[in-house]
Amino acid sequence: MNHEGTDMENGVMIVDDNEHIRQSVQMICEFEELNLVCAASGEECLEHLQAGFRGVILMDIMMPEMDGWQTIREIVERGLYSGNLILMLTGMGQPDSRMDGLQEYVTDYLTKPFGPDQLVDALKYYLKLVQA
Amino acid sequence: MSIKTNKIANATLSAALVIVICLTITTELVLKQVRTEETQEAAEVQDHALKLFWKLYRAKGTSWSVQGRDLMMGSYRASGNQEVPDRVRAITGSTASVFLDDTRVATNVFYPGGRRALGTRMPATIYHSVVVKGKPFRGESLVLGEKFLCAYEPIRDRHGNVIGALAVGERAGNYLAAYRRTALRIRAINAVLTCIFILCAFLLLAERKRAQDGTQKQLDFLQVIIDAIPAPIFYKDAAGIYLGFNKVYEEYIGLTREQMLGKSVFDLWSRDAAEIFHTMDQQLFTAPGVQTYETSAVRHSDGTRHSVIMNKATFHNPNGSLGGLVGVMLDITERKKAEEETRNAYRKLADILEFLPDPTFVVDQEHRVIAWNLAIEELTGVGKEQILGNGNYAYAVPFYGVRRKMLIDLLEDPPEAQESWYAGITSNGKTLSAEACLGLHRGERYLWSAASPLYDLQGNLVGGIQTVRDVTEVRLAEQERHRLEMQLKHSNMIESLLTQLSHDLRTPLTPLFALLPMVRRHVQDPKLERMVAMCEDSVQQIQGLTVKALDLVRLSGAQAVPDLGPVPLAGIARVSLHGCAAQFEQRGVTCLNEIDPQLAVFGQPEQLALLFDNLLSNAARYAAEHGYVRIRANLGEETVTVAVHDDGLGLEPVHCELIFREFFKVDAARHDTKTQGLGLPICRTIVMNHQGRIWAESPGLNQGTTIFFTLKAAKA
Numbered sequence: 001m002n003h004e005g006t007d008m009e010n011g012v013m014i015v016d017d018n019e020h021i022r023q024s025v026q027m028i029c030e031f032e033e034l035n036l037v038c039a040a041s042g043e044e045c046l047e048h049l050q051a052g053f054r055g056v057i058l059m060d061i062m063m064p065e066m067d068g069w070q071t072i073r074e075i076v077e078r079g080l081y082s083g084n085l086i087l088m089l090t091g092m093g094q095p096d097s098r099m100d101g102l103q104e105y106v107t108d109y110l111t112k113p114f115g116p117d118q119l120v121d122a123l124k125y126y127l128k129l130v131q132a
Numbered sequence: 133m134s135i136k137t138n139k140i141a142n143a144t145l146s147a148a149l150v151i152v153i154c155l156t157i158t159t160e161l162v163l164k165q166v167r168t169e170e171t172q173e174a175a176e177v178q179d180h181a182l183k184l185f186w187k188l189y190r191a192k193g194t195s196w197s198v199q200g201r202d203l204m205m206g207s208y209r210a211s212g213n214q215e216v217p218d219r220v221r222a223i224t225g226s227t228a229s230v231f232l233d234d235t236r237v238a239t240n241v242f243y244p245g246g247r248r249a250l251g252t253r254m255p256a257t258i259y260h261s262v263v264v265k266g267k268p269f270r271g272e273s274l275v276l277g278e279k280f281l282c283a284y285e286p287i288r289d290r291h292g293n294v295i296g297a298l299a300v301g302e303r304a305g306n307y308l309a310a311y312r313r314t315a316l317r318i319r320a321i322n323a324v325l326t327c328i329f330i331l332c333a334f335l336l337l338a339e340r341k342r343a344q345d346g347t348q349k350q351l352d353f354l355q356v357i358i359d360a361i362p363a364p365i366f367y368k369d370a371a372g373i374y375l376g377f378n379k380v381y382e383e384y385i386g387l388t389r390e391q392m393l394g395k396s397v398f399d400l401w402s403r404d405a406a407e408i409f410h411t412m413d414q415q416l417f418t419a420p421g422v423q424t425y426e427t428s429a430v431r432h433s434d435g436t437r438h439s440v441i442m443n444k445a446t447f448h449n450p451n452g453s454l455g456g457l458v459g460v461m462l463d464i465t466e467r468k469k470a471e472e473e474t475r476n477a478y479r480k481l482a483d484i485l486e487f488l489p490d491p492t493f494v495v496d497q498e499h500r501v502i503a504w505n506l507a508i509e510e511l512t513g514v515g516k517e518q519i520l521g522n523g524n525y526a527y528a529v530p531f532y533g534v535r536r537k538m539l540i541d542l543l544e545d546p547p548e549a550q551e552s553w554y555a556g557i558t559s560n561g562k563t564l565s566a567e568a569c570l571g572l573h574r575g576e577r578y579l580w581s582a583a584s585p586l587y588d589l590q591g592n593l594v595g596g597i598q599t600v601r602d603v604t605e606v607r608l609a610e611q612e613r614h615r616l617e618m619q620l621k622h623s624n625m626i627e628s629l630l631t632q633l634s635h636d637l638r639t640p641l642t643p644l645f646a647l648l649p650m651v652r653r654h655v656q657d658p659k660l661e662r663m664v665a666m667c668e669d670s671v672q673q674i675q676g677l678t679v680k681a682l683d684l685v686r687l688s689g690a691q692a693v694p695d696l697g698p699v700p701l702a703g704i705a706r707v708s709l710h711g712c713a714a715q716f717e718q719r720g721v722t723c724l725n726e727i728d729p730q731l732a733v734f735g736q737p738e739q740l741a742l743l744f745d746n747l748l749s750n751a752a753r754y755a756a757e758h759g760y761v762r763i764r765a766n767l768g769e770e771t772v773t774v775a776v777h778d779d780g781l782g783l784e785p786v787h788c789e790l791i792f793r794e795f796f797k798v799d800a801a802r803h804d805t806k807t808q809g810l811g812l813p814i815c816r817t818i819v820m821n822h823q824g825r826i827w828a829e830s831p832g833l834n835q836g837t838t839i840f841f842t843l844k845a846a847k848a
Contacts, residue, residue: 018639018642020640020642020643021639021642021643021646023643024642024643024646024647025646027647027650028646028647028650031650062635091634091635091636091638091639111638112638112639112641112642112645113638113641113642113644113645113646113671113675114642114645114646115645115646115649116646116647116649116650117649119646
């Protein structure tokens with residue numbers, strides 16, 4: 001678990017099993033001075049949320065053990081969704097069958113690979129939205 | 133037995149009767165002779181006594197006369213004088229009487245009390261003969277109630293008038309005693325013999341009656357027996373006259389016994405039937421023995437004509453002469469119907485076999501071909517006239533070129549023997565099946581065969597049937613299907629691989645995509661900046677490849693054929709045009725969307741959007757600088773033909789088809805890192821998914837290119 005900022009509210013959480021992607025997002029967020037929390041798995045994401053994280057969650061779909069959709073289901077079931085927006089990171093650019101009934105909890109999709117500007121624009125936009 | 137008994141009885145009775153009659157006649161004749169002799173002897177004795185009687189009176193006088201109431205001989209008064217009669221009796225032992233007229237006047241005949249029978253009268257018949265007519269009398273006469281053999285002679289006076297009579301007599305019993313005893317004995321013997329004969333005759337008659345009763349019982353029993361026989365039976369005499377029947381025959385013909393007895397065939401049957409029966413009867417009588425024939429001329433009591441088998445045989449009288457015939461009718465109407473039905477069924481079966489679509493042949497127990505249908509004639513080129521009746525594996529020649537065993541010949545063989553002829557032979561119950569690839573007159577064919585034994589109703593093996601099915605097309609289709617399945621499997625594997633690769637590439641591309649622009653912004657050295665820019669360009673190319681490759685794989689996959697619906701064509705093109713606007717602007721290319729807004733096609737919107745994206749992106753890239761791109765669509769009868777024309781690079785004729793191949797790039801585009809050579813293949817795949825056609829036309833290099841494609845028209 002990597003707590004990169006002390007502000008557990010209005011932050012950004014990247015949930016991805018790929019370390020390079022987590023670090024890339026982390027570097028861009030540092031440039032843009034955005035608070036970022038990294039989670040290498042769905043379980044870590046849940047732990048951060050239970051610890052009080054609230055903000056924009058960048059959620060990778062394809063992860064070992066608990067994938068993105070299962071993680072969202074757990075978030076909802078454990079009552080941790082409130083105060084968060086979820087952006088799904090997808091390689092296909094297409095939703096799949098596992099998202100049945102969970103789309104309403106996904107605010108937007110961000111297709112891999114994404115450029116820094118695309119990421120920063122999206123994060124800033126949704127951070128404002130989540131703060132509102 | 134009865135006949136023999138009757139003969140014996142008749143003969144015995146006749147003999148007995150003859151014997152009795154002969155015996156009676158003989159004995160009567162003998163007795164008559166004895167009696168005659170006895171009577172003659174008595175007559176002689178009487179004559180002697182009578183002569184003595186006359187002599188004794190003549191010694192008293194010369195003539196007879198009646199004086200007063202006395203009879204006189206000369207002077208000797210005969211009346212009341214017993215001297216002479218007593219003298220006659222003393223000498224001859226005979227009774228002697230003297231009659232005056234009819235009255236006994238002197239006699240030695242005594243009443244039982246010892247008084248002389250004087251005054252008794254002469255019998256009237258004797259009186260009439262002797263006194264009235266004057267004739268002597270010899271014969272029997274009753275004297276005092278006792279039978280006497282008498283001799284009377286008239287007494288005449290000197291005038292010759294009969295005035296009385298002299299009579300002598302002997303008790304009949306004295307003279308006929310021997311005769312009577314003999315007669316009694318003989319008659320007694322006769323009576324006994326007659327009784328014996330009568331008894332014998334009675335016994336014989338009783339035996340005859342018993343025999344007749346037995347015969348009748350036998351006849352009754354025989355009638356019961358033949359009545360019990362369920363087949364109509366009749367018998368006739370040698371003249372063809374009906375003598376008898378059983379009940380079934382009566383019921384069968386519908387006539388009573390009384391109506392038929394004594395009749396001929398012409399009385400009972402129709403003319404045609406009678407002619408047949410009469411002719412056949414005559415033949416049988418001419419050559420006695422057994423006769424069997426079939427006829428359909430028999431009229432049943434229900435009025436219908438029946439088919440029967442007539443079984444007739446002659447019989448002979450005890451004397452060996454022809455007695456007549458006995459016949460049994462076996463009704464085969466139902467059997468004939470069944471045979472007809474069987475024939476019809478066989479004919480139908482033969483027709484079915486003949487027109488079976490599967491080549492089929494049938495062999496008998498000796499493996500000779502007995503059926504060879506049209507389909508097998510067509511398959512082998514061998515007509516049934518060439519093969520029917522042939523054995524010795526002749527049917528294998530059209531298939532194998534040589535005489536050899538086929539499936540139909542292996543039905544009784546053990547499995548290992550079957551395997552030696554056909555690899556992969558299988559059996560299902562009694563049916564064998566196998567497949568072989570054979571060179572026939574029509575070329576190499578895959579033939580599947582099945583053979584089964586044929587049994588009769590008793591379960592005896594009577595032959596076999598083999599069906600040959602040309603499965604060449606099926607096998608070739610299976611091979612093609614297998615090839616396609618393998619190809620599909622391969623394609624699926626590639627699709628899966630490409631999909632996974634495309635997806636997995638995105639993950640490592642993400643840090644590059646995200647960080648390279650950041651790096652470039654913070655690099656101060658122009659060389660390093662160019663290096664980073666090159667890296668960014670390569671990453672863009674990899675990204676483009678992954679996207680296009682994924683698109684292509686997705687469009688080519690099994691799920692790619694879309695559900696088609698009406699799509700407004702101009703709108704789709706407009707959206708794509710908007711997406712490519714930056715590319716057009718960058719090169720100063722004008723794009724003219726000249727599609728009629730009313731036009732619609734059957735399509736899948738996402739795929740059609742991708743189609744226009746790729747075509748317009750391509751056109752924007754290869755149109756002349758500051759040139760134009762024009763999109764047009766023509767509505768045909770059922771299709772809409774869309775043309776995307778640019779005025780740029782153009783194509784050599786040989787490239788018009790090649791550009792739709794994956795990763796093909798014309799020379800001018802070969803080093804363009806922004807293209808992947810997958811845009812037009814994607815377009816071709818989309819059009820094919822819509823059952824359309826796509827092609828390229830170009831007058832030549834630098835003369836522009838037009839890409840055409842067709843889609844099914846729909847109402848907007």
